Amino acid sequence: MSAGRASLVIVGAGPRGTGLLERIAANAPELYDGSGLDIHVVDPYPPGAGRLWREEQSPLLWMNSEAQDVTMFTDETVDMAGPVLEGPTLDAWAGLDGRTFADRPRQGAYLRWVYERAVEALPPGIRVHRHACRAHRVSGPREGRQQVWLEGRSRPLLADLVVLTIGHLDAELDAEQGTLAAYAREHGLVHLPPDFTADSDLSALAPGEPVLVRGFGLAFVDLMVLLTEGRGGRFEGDTYRPSGREPILYVGSRRGVPYHSKIGYGWEGERPPLPRFFGPAEVDALLARRGGGIDFRRDVWPLIEKELGFAHYHRLFTAHPERTRMAWRDFEEKYAGAGAGAGAGAEIRALVASAVPDPADHLDLTVLDRPLDGVRHTSYDDLQNGLRTYIEDDLRRRHDPSRSPDLAVFLGLLSVYGQLVRLGDIGPWWHGFFSCVASGPPGPRLRRMLALSRAGILRFLGADMTVAAEGGVFRAGSVTVPGATVEARALVEARLPHPTVERTRDALLRELYADGAAATPEGLLAVDPADGRVLERSGTPHPRRFALGPHTDARGSGAFTRPRTGGPAFRQNDATARAALTFLRALSCRVAA
Numbered sequence: 001m002s003a004g005r006a007s008l009v010i011v012g013a014g015p016r017g018t019g020l021l022e023r024i025a026a027n028a029p030e031l032y033d034g035s036g037l038d039i040h041v042v043d044p045y046p047p048g049a050g051r052l053w054r055e056e057q058s059p060l061l062w063m064n065s066e067a068q069d070v071t072m073f074t075d076e077t078v079d080m081a082g083p084v085l086e087g088p089t090l091d092a093w094a095g096l097d098g099r100t101f102a103d104r105p106r107q108g109a110y111l112r113w114v115y116e117r118a119v120e121a122l123p124p125g126i127r128v129h130r131h132a133c134r135a136h137r138v139s140g141p142r143e144g145r146q147q148v149w150l151e152g153r154s155r156p157l158l159a160d161l162v163v164l165t166i167g168h169l170d171a172e173l174d175a176e177q178g179t180l181a182a183y184a185r186e187h188g189l190v191h192l193p194p195d196f197t198a199d200s201d202l203s204a205l206a207p208g209e210p211v212l213v214r215g216f217g218l219a220f221v222d223l224m225v226l227l228t229e230g231r232g233g234r235f236e237g238d239t240y241r242p243s244g245r246e247p248i249l250y251v252g253s254r255r256g257v258p259y260h261s262k263i264g265y266g267w268e269g270e271r272p273p274l275p276r277f278f279g280p281a282e283v284d285a286l287l288a289r290r291g292g293g294i295d296f297r298r299d300v301w302p303l304i305e306k307e308l309g310f311a312h313y314h315r316l317f318t319a320h321p322e323r324t325r326m327a328w329r330d331f332e333e334k335y336a337g338a339g340a341g342a343g344a345g346a347e348i349r350a351l352v353a354s355a356v357p358d359p360a361d362h363l364d365l366t367v368l369d370r371p372l373d374g375v376r377h378t379s380y381d382d383l384q385n386g387l388r389t390y391i392e393d394d395l396r397r398r399h400d401p402s403r404s405p406d407l408a409v410f411l412g413l414l415s416v417y418g419q420l421v422r423l424g425d426i427g428p429w430w431h432g433f434f435s436c437v438a439s440g441p442p443g444p445r446l447r448r449m450l451a452l453s454r455a456g457i458l459r460f461l462g463a464d465m466t467v468a469a470e471g472g473v474f475r476a477g478s479v480t481v482p483g484a485t486v487e488a489r490a491l492v493e494a495r496l497p498h499p500t501v502e503r504t505r506d507a508l509l510r511e512l513y514a515d516g517a518a519a520t521p522e523g524l525l526a527v528d529p530a531d532g533r534v535l536e537r538s539g540t541p542h543p544r545r546f547a548l549g550p551h552t553d554a555r556g557s558g559a560f561t562r563p564r565t566g567g568p569a570f571r572q573n574d575a576t577a578r579a580a581l582t583f584l585r586a587l588s589c590r591v592a593a
Contacts (some may be wrong), residue, residue, distance in 0.1 A: 005035060005036040005037060005038050006035075006036070006037045006038070006160050006584040006587055006588050007037070007038045007039075007040065007145075007157070007158060007159050007160050007161075008037065008038070008039045008040070008159060008160065008161050008162075008163070008580060008584065009039075009040045009042060009135075009146070009148045009157055009159040009161070009162045009163070010039065010040070010041050010042070010163045010165060011042045011043070011135045011138075011148070011162065011163070011164050011165065011166055011508065012042070012043055012050065012164060012165035012166040012167055012549070013041045013042070013043035013045070013046075013047040013048065013050055013115070013130070013165075014043065014045070014048075014049065014050020014051065014052065014053065014111075014165070014167045015048075015049075015050065015053065015072070015111055015167075015559060015560065016165040016167060016548050016549045016569070016573075017041065017043070017047075017050070017163075017165035018047070018048050018072065018111060018114055018115045018118060019072060019569065019570070019573045020163060020165055020548060020573050020576060020577055021039070021041070021115065021118040021119065021128075022072065022073070022085070022114065022117075022118040022121075022573070023074075023082060023570075023573045023574045023576075023577035023578075024039070024118075024122070024126075024577045024580070024581065025085075025118050025119075025121035025122045026074075026082050026083050026084075026085045026121075026574075026577070027082045027083070027574070027577050027578050027581055028122060028123050028126060028581060029123060030082075030083070031578060031581040031582055031585060032123070032126070032581045032584060032585050033585065035125070035588055036125040036126070036127070037125065037126045037127070037584060037588075038126075038127055038129060039122075039126060039127070039128045039129070040128075040129045040130075040131060040148075040157050040159070041128060041129070041130050041131065042131045042133065042134070042135045042148070042150060042157075043131075043132070044132055044133055044134050046108070046112060047112065047115045047130060048108070048111035048112035048113070048114055048115030048116070049107070049108035049109075049111045049112055050111075050167055051167065051168075051196075051199075052104075052167065052168060052196065052198075052559075053104055053107050053108045053111055053559075054105075054108050055105045055108035055109055055112070056105075057104055057105060057108075057198050058104075058198065058225075058226065058230060059103040059104075059105050059106075060103070060225050060226065060229050060230055061103065061104045061198060061222055061225065061226075062101040062102065062103055062104065062442065062445075063090075063101050063102045063103070063104060063106075063107050064101070064218055064262075064439065064441065064442070065101070065560060065562070066091075066098060066099050066100065066101060066262075067089065067090040067091035067094065067096045067097070067098055067099075067100045067101070067102045068089055068090075068091045068098030068099065068563075069089075069560075069562045069563070070089060070090040070091075070102075070107070070110075070560045070562075071087070071088075071089045071090070071560070071561060071562070071563045072087065072110075072111070072114045072560070073085065073086055073087030073088070073114075074086075074570045074574070075563060075564055077564050077565060077566040078566050078567060078570045078571055078574070079566060079571055080570065080571050080574035080575070081574065081575075081578055082574040082577065082578055085121075087114070087117070089563055090102060090106075090107060090110050093110055093113065094106055094109075094110060101442045101444075104198075131150060131157075133150050133151045133152055133153075134150070134151045134507075134508075135148050135149065135150055135151075135508050136149055136150070136151055136507040136508055136511070137149040137507065137508055137511045138162055138508060138511070138512060138515075138545065139156075139515070140159075140544070142542060142543060142544065143543070145158050145159060145160060146158070146159045146160070146161070146162050146544050146545070147159075148162060159544075160544065160583075160584060160587055161544050161545075161546065161580050161583060161584060162544065162545050162546070163532075163545075163546040163547070163548065163576065163580065164508070164509070164512075164525075164534075164545075164546065164547040164548070164549075164551075165547075165548050165549050166506060166508070166509070166549065166551060167549055167550065167551075168196070168496060168497075168550055168551075169497065169499040169504045169505065169506050169509070169551055170195075170497050170499065170504070170505040170506070171194070171497035171498060171499035171500070171503045171504055171505060172499075172503045172504075172505060173193055174503065177193045177194070177493065179469070180193075180467075180469055180474075180491065181193065183469040184469075184491070187472045187473075188489075189473070189474065189489050189490065189491070190204045190205065190211075190489065190490035190491070191474075191490075191491050192204075192490075192491070192492045192493060193493050193497075194219075194493045194495050194496060194497045194498070195493075195496075195497065196219075196496065196497075197219050197222035197223050197226065197494070198222065198226075200223075202223075202226060202227060204490070205227065205247045205490055205492070206247060206490075207231075207244060207245045207246060207247060208244075208246075208247065208248065209247050209248065209488070209489065209490065210247070210248045210250055210486065210487070210488040210489075210490070211247045211248065211249055211250065211488055211490040211491075211492060212250050212461075212467065212474050212476045212486065212488045212490065212491045212492070213249050213250065213251040213252075213491075213492045213494050214251075214252060214253065214465055214467060214476075214491070214492070214493050214494065214495075215251075215253055215492075215493060215494030215495040216251055216252070216253035216255065216256070216257060216258050216259070216494070217253075217258075217259055217435060217436075217494070217495060218259070218435075218439070218440075218441060219494045219495050219496060220251060220258075220494040221258075221441045221445050221449075223249075223492060223494050224249065224448075224449065224452065224458065225445075227246055227247060227249065228240070228242075228246055228452060228457060231243055231245040231246055232245055233245075233246060233457075235448055235451060238447065238450070238451050239451060239454075239455075240448070240451040240452050240454070240455040240457065242455060242457060246457050247490070248456070248457060248458075248459065249452075249457065249458050249459065250459045250460075250461050250476060250486050250488065251458065251459070251460060251461060251494070252460070252461030252462055252463070252465030252476060252478050253463070253465055254463065254464060254465070255369070255370055255371070255372065255436065255463055256372045256387075256460070256461070256462045256463030256464070256465065256478060256480055257371055257372060257387065257390060257391075257463075258391065258440065258441065258446060258449065259435060259436045259437075259439065259440030259441060260368070260394055260398060260436060260437055260440040261394055261395050261398040261399070261440055261441065261442070261443050261446050262398065262440055262441065262442050262443060263398050263399075263406060263407050263410060264398060264399035264443050265399065265400075265401045265404070265407070267404075267407055267411075268401075268404075269318070269319055270318055270319075271408075271411065272310065272311040272314040272315060272408050272411065272412065273314075274307070274310075274311060274411065274412060274415040275307065275415050275416075275419060276307060276310045276311075277303055277306040277307045277310055277336075278303040278304055278306070278307040278415075278416055278419055279419060280419070282303055282419075283419050283420075283422050283423060286299060286300065286423060287422070287423070294423070296426050296427055296429070296430065297429075300420075300423070300426065302344070302345075304416050305345075305365060306338075306344070306348075307412055307415070307416055308363065308365065308409050308412045308413065308416070309335070309348065309363050310335065310412070311405075311408040311409055311411060311412030311415075312363040312405040312406075312408055312409050312412070313331065313335065313352070313356070313363070313405070314328070314332075314408065315404055315405040315407070315408035316356065316361055316405045317331060319404055319405075320361075320402065320404075320405075323356065323357070323358060323361055324355055324356055325354070325355050325356070325357060326354070326355040331351070331355050334351050335348065335351060338351065361405070363405070363409065368436075368437055369433055369436060369437070370463070371390065372462065372463040372480055373463070375463075375480060376479075376480060376481075376482060377462070377480055377481050378481070379481065379484065380459065380460075380461075380481055380484055380486070382481075383460055383461075383462055383480060383481055384453060384459065384460055387453070387460040388450055388453055388454070391446055391449065391450055392450065394446070395443055395446055395447065398443070399443060409437070410437075410438050413434055413437065413438045414438070414562070414565055417434065417568070418565075418566060418567075418568050421529070421554055421555075421568045421572075422529055424520065424526070424529065424553040424554065425520035425521065425522050425524050425526075425553035427521075427522060428498075428522065459486075461476055461477075461478050461480075461481075461486065462478030462479065462480025462481050463478055463479055463480050464478055464479045464480075465477070465478045466478065467491060471487075473487045473488065473489055474487070474488050474489070474490070474491040475487050476488070499523070499551070500519070500522070500523020500524075501513035501517070501519045501523050501524070501525055501551075502519075502523060503523070504551070506551075509525065509551065512525070512534070512545075513525075516536050516537055517534050517535070517536060517537070517542075517545075518534075518535040518536055518537045518539070520553045522553075524551065524552055524553040524555070525547050525551055525552045525553070526552070526553050527546070527547050527548075527552045527553060527554050528541040529554055530575065531546070531575045531576055531578075531579040532546045532547060532548050532552070532554065532572060532575065532576040532579075533545065533546050533579070534546065534547050543583070544583075546576050546579070546580065548569075548572055548573065548576055554572060
């Protein structure tokens with residue numbers, strides 16, 4: 001480290017760290033005229049892609065967004081103080097059809113290019129140093145240089161500021177997973193705990209053997225792909241030709257169904273004017289009440305429900321007026337007057353019933369979230385037919401432009417997420433709901449799921465799946481088929497780890513928490529929403545430590561931002577970059593004086 005030069009350490013070189021570096025490059029000409037700056041980027045995985053998006057993974061694994069909906073660059077819709085530096089979306093950069101779901105190695109190459117471009121865009125006095133290793137501890141006084149300790153080095157990096165952009169994390173097993181793992185060892189069974197599927201060793205899942213899978217989201221889709229096509233099977237149209245190396249997957253979850261399909265058409269016409277019922281003013285009011293406690297289902301969800309309903313019915317009345325019995329202006333006035341409290345639901349339902357004759361045009365968020373509630377089947381064979389029909393209906397609807405209010409609800413969900421960032425940690429339920437409705441698999445994945453079901457490779461278990469470790473095996477059941485169970489010698493938890501600051505396997509984050517960093521009740525690192533500074537347990541922001549990403553209570557709605565949606569991650573990256581550069585410039589001036 002050069003004498004007299006300021007130093008910034010960024011721990012994590014994946015998409016979030018790369019996005020921060022891009023914003024530093026964009027803001028440095030305005031904000032930093034010091035005597036030079038050393039930026040140290042610490043990550044054992046390739047810069048740009050990081051662990052999850054590295055190029056060295058199976059091309060069978062896809063992005064979960066269309067290539068046209070993936071960008072690392074800001075535009076004029078982002079509410080930020082820094083300048084816009086335009087750049088290509090994934091499809092434009094890679095020369096892909098915009099509706100393509102690119103494979104993850106392609107995305108990794110895009111991210112590597114973005115990282116390299118950001119480094120090249122830095123002013124001449126700013127140098128980047130890469131450290132292909134892990135950081136395991138940050139120490140140092142509040143008012144002095146920080147020490148960032150790296151694996152394999154006896155002396156730390158000295159940093160005037162540290163930013164943690166460490167992304168998704170592994171976690172130590174919780175009590176239930178620890179018990180299941182011990183049971184598996186005792187009885188010679190296979191137990192795969194929550195993990196990133198691409199990193200899991202699936203070789204113990206034997207051909208032809210039943211495997212219980214708990215989790216029906218995107219981690220399951222990856223598992224399904226790697227255990228079928230990844231083992232030599234192939235799809236011919238709507239038929240699956242097995243290789244003979246596949247296990248038999250028995251899948252269930254809390255909902256018992258896969259996430260809703262990605263919507264398969266684009267937007268045309270007038271967009272709903274969002275936010276309408278859940279915007280900055282409503283969030284300000286909630287924040288003002290925070291001292292008395294905010295309950296998400298009581299205080300926040302009614303506002304969200306009304307916002308999503310507004311988006312849905314605005315689209316229905318403006319794009320499909322022939323399916324309504326009332327002028328939009330009249331409906332909107334009555335809808336707005338219904339309020340958003342507990343009693344407003346019945347009033348809105350009565351309004352909708354009088355103005356929208358077809359129940360298929362009504363928005364029912366409960367059914368969207370839990371479609372199998374109250375559904376019962378007499379056998380697992382009967383359930384297979386019922387679930388295939390459900391998935392086929394979902395695919396048909398999500399690819400039918402006449403059902404475009406569904407796409408308006410998706411836009412409403414993005415708007416809501418942008419507002420919720422200001423509230424910090426709101427608990428896990430909302431993130432699950434959002435993922436189910438707005439972040440499901442591409443349509444082709446669900447069609448292949450149907451083909452695997454017809455081939456007998458995939459079997460559905462139903463909702464509220466239970467797993468018992470008894471009789472030397474794992475035994476699964478569900479409320480959807482009362483009294484029926486399936487036995488297997490293998491159990492896979494198909495979901496991402498849920499690390500808390502206490503249970504994470506990341507030593508740096510654990511040490512930071514032990515050193516006095518604040519955490520939310522859900523175990524997320526607490527940060528100042530204004531600029532990402534890490535909060536101490538006193539509520540005071542640490543002047544020299546920042547954090548961005550899913551391990552914080554300012555996490556966003558997904559890995560990447562859709563163009564022209566004012567993505568909160570871009571706003572956060574810009575605010576942190578500007579705060580860091582302003583601090584470092586002032587520090588440089590003091591040293592020079």
